[in-house]
Ligand SMILES: O=C(O)Cc1cc(O)ccc1O
């Protein structure tokens with residue numbers, strides 16, 4: 486496996502060239518580009534978005550992207566897009582076992598299955614939540630979503646993501662974000678791969694504010710890695726698969742779309758190692774809200790109320806005194822979709838397994854299972870290190886609708902509610 490080098494810094498104006506002098510100096514669109522390349526701008530925000538939010542990159546490539554055939558509609562497989570109205574969105578607590586690994590050769594695109602969606606992709610609100618579980622290379626197939634940027638949360642295996650902007654290697658414990666519209670291919674590097682995807686239809690992910698925490702902490706900008714330019718001069722047929730307005734389309738190319746020799750800008754794929762997250766938490770008492778664990782947030786137009794937050798529950802010390810330490814019981818206006826990357830989650834010791842998923846929708850009550858309540862209410866509160874654990878949450882202001890596949894699948898744990906059945910009344914009138 487070749488060793489890749491990365492550019493670092495969240496949202497920096499990065500610049501990189503695979504051939505010396507390919508990047509124009511002092512301007513973006515010269516009359517002639519060195520090496521007889523074409524200049525093409527790639528915009529992830531409106532031209533007129535405020536400077537602090539504006540995202541765009543200039544690419545210098547062998548051919549402009551429009552050198553292609555027409556799109557034709559193909560089967561959507563199990564890929565779904567909001568709004569999903571096939572089945573009523575149930576307010577019940579829901580939980581699933583992991584998607585099984587494929588028995589036959591299956592590439593990333595064919596393995597995609599949508600678990601839930603919210604908002605409306607056509608109005609750029611909400612998200613799609615997908616799983617992938619693949620064991621084969623994409624060969625000459627290349628994918629992109631016009632409906633949203635794609636946040637990858639791997640749960641199993643190593644993969645290479647080849648993109649127009651260069652290559653990323655992604656392992657369990659890291660995440661990657663591919664901007665809306667960026668073409669990519671995913672190849673497993675070493676056995677099968679499995680993971681979760683948040684297809685964010687809304688505002689691109691940004692780092693949350695730090696408030697009184699100050700200038701450092703949580704996810705630090707310097708730990709975000711961007712690819713260096715990589716291209717191939719390969720005039721063989723490629724198939725481009727585009728997820729557009731909820732449908733999959735396919736177009737033929739007579740060359741590789743990975744033909745960007747140089748690029749400059751702040752819109753590009755990136756990855757982040759979750760172990761770099763500088764965890765903030767109480768050193769006195771009580772259980773702070775999980776917003777302290779927000780890695781990335783896609784803001785909505787309502788301040789402090791995210792289109793989607795990506796939140797993790799990393800290894801950490803628990804030191805809270807005279808405190809019930811697991812997540813409190815709660816009902817939340819925000820909707821919570823959770824997955825488990827590894828180990829065990831403190832609110833659920835059974836049934837929520839790595840690769841599994843749970844959904845607690847807007848105002849749906851939830852919290853620790855009965856056994857955890859009993860244990861945590863009686864345990865001695867010495868400092869304790871949570872090891873070998875990494876759960877995550879996609880939390881959104883919009884109710885999250887499971888797909889028909891998710892509701893009817895045998896993977897759904899029909900007895901999930903039973904984990905709270907043992908919650909008995911302790912009250913007997915005495916203090
Ligand atoms: O429901 C969950 O397990 C997620 C969660 C964790 C926590 O520590 C506080 C609130 C919350 O929703």
Ligand SMILES: [Fe+2]
Pocket residue numbers: 815817821845851
């Ligand atoms: Fe919750």
